[in-house]
Amino acid sequence: MAQLQQAENDAMPVQILQQLSQTPYACTSVTQQSTRPGNFVYRGVLAQPLTLQNGGRASSIIIKHSTDLAATYRDSPLDIKRCIFEESLFNSVADFSPPTTTTTVIKAPRLHLYNRQTSSSTQVLEDFSNTTGFKAMLFSPNADSLLPQSSRTTIGRNLGSWLRSFHTWASAPERAALRAQLPQDDPMRKLKRLLTYDGFLRALENYPELLEGHKETLETIRDVMIKEFEKLPTEGDENLGLIHGDFWSGNILIPSTGWREPPPSDGTNELFIIDWEFAQFGHRCYDLGQIVGDLCERKVYNKIDTGLAVMEGVIDGYGELSDYMAFRTAIHVGVHLVGYYNRRPQRGPWVASPEAIVAGMTAGRDFIIKGWEKDRKFFEGSLLASLFTAK
Ligand SMILES: Nc1ncnc2c1ncn2[C@@H]1O[C@H](COP(=O)(O)OP(=O)(O)OP(=O)(O)O)[C@@H](O)[C@H]1O
Ligand SMILES: [Mg+2]
Structure with missing residues (x-):
């Protein structure tokens, strides 16, 4: 092969x-x-x-x-x-x-x-020539000059607000004909399911101690979430619609010259959203949870705070969330974090120690369970507190 x-x-x-x-x-x-x-x-x-x-x-x-x-x-x-x-x-x-x-x-x-x-x-x-992946730039040695600290929340806010507008635009009546073209048996939906809710429990099974006392709950969560992938694209639900499907900071490009604050006098700052192959009918929390999870992943696994200001901006920019959407997004962040087990680098500067991997998987598992239990108190003291702050 x-x-x-x-x-x-x-x-x-x-x-x-x-x-x-x-x-x-x-x-x-x-x-x-x-x-x-x-x-x-x-x-x-x-x-x-x-x-x-x-x-x-x-x-x-x-x-x-x-x-x-x-x-x-x-x-x-x-x-x-x-x-x-x-x-x-x-x-x-x-x-x-x-x-x-x-x-x-x-x-x-x-x-x-x-x-x-x-x-x-x-x-x-x-x-979009002369651009760099936003993630690569954010974690590069010259990030401070290319992405001044003061700009990071602004960039996140712009991305969050773009995502909200995109979700609204994609679900508008004017896009009905586009949505009608989504295949009923969409292969990309299957793939998304495979990479997220089908797989998170299998990843956790590598650490049986993390499942003790939680296995049944996690199996229930998996089964319920997998059902979401069976909902037909035509079903009305304010939280479901056409989504980007792979919304993480590697699929966001930025000019290689970085971000200008204030913006250049002869123009604007620009960001580019690429890689639309995963666009599909799905829960909007798959997009919001993926980018939030992606931006806090290095905090969770490598104790590096760099992505957090952008993450806070994204949450702020996305705007008001119902309680349901906030908890559901927290679950997706947890699934994304557990998914790191399969995505984790095997060499290079971002390799996490075995202990850090267990700690990160534990954090992911807790986001999933506490999100499912709608434990607001837990989240108010967590990395995801701002998902639960009234906007
Ligand atoms: N429209 C574009 N303008 C400039 N560069 C692009 C564009 N689309 C893709 N690229 C470059 O090609 C890379 C891979 O593209 P893309 O993310 O669409 O595919 P992919 O299959 O997800 O690849 P990867 O797994 O490497 O992200 C991007 O990270 C970017 O560097
Ligand atoms: Mg890509």
Whole structure:
């Protein structure tokens, strides 16, 4: 299997150059950006620069290619209905203009081309060149100059408020036709379930002592949450709707020059939301809980506070939460934190010690159980206190 995957990987640049050669997106070279199984991401240098809708010029594009073979590694073979939905989503979301401040612009990439074939699909996307992943910048050695301390809550607030507006926009009657294109049996919903509620108990089972006295409750929570994935996209529920589905700080890009406070006199600060493959019908807490969990993960596992100011901003920017949504989000944060067991780095500066892993898994487990029990007192004294503060 690994050999097949490697062979597919090696052949991909030539195949992509060939596929685009007769289109306005013909490239002279492509450079790999990511090799997540089932997803090949490249930056392509255009043979001829493009004129953009806003009159600007682009000399490069992003190419995301999925193949049936690669997709089977992640147990979600290419689904034609899914491809049609993704194309419509890109076209709609590019026109979504959230009520951003005059000093910040947050954008999703425009889709230039969506090439669907029987066993593969290729997206050609607007390249936000000269950008860096927000997570990488936030935890880089020069974070203090690129992201001044005073700017971090502001950035978080902008992201939280963008997320709230996106959820509202995506559930508006005007988007009914888009939502109707979501496949009933959406492979990305299955994958999301697999990576979250299907898997958290299995991760905890590596530490039997963490399950003592809690196993039954955790099994009940898992079973109830898994049912949520069976709700049909048409079912009305103020907490469910079209979501981004992979909203973490690695899927947020920021200009490599960093954030300017005050913003540059000749423009605005910009943030870019990428990687829409997981967009699906789901609980809005999957987005809010994922970004909150992501931003507090290094506090929980590595005792590093860096993400917390941004996290507080996100919670503040997302705005008012019902009690139900606050507890449900706390549960999702817990699931995300437990999921670290499978995502955790095996080498490099962010390796957590065995003791830190147990402590982090315990924190995640407690968020899940206390969220389920609606234990407000517990949360008021926790890392997630601001989820429970009236806005
Ligand atoms: N529109 C874009 N503009 C600029 N860079 C992009 C764009 N889309 C993707 N990238 C770059 O490619 C990387 C991978 O893209 P993306 O997150 O969409 O795919 P992925 O399959 O999730 O990959 P990974 O698992 O590495 O995050 C991004 O982290 C970013 O560096
Ligand atoms: Mg990504």
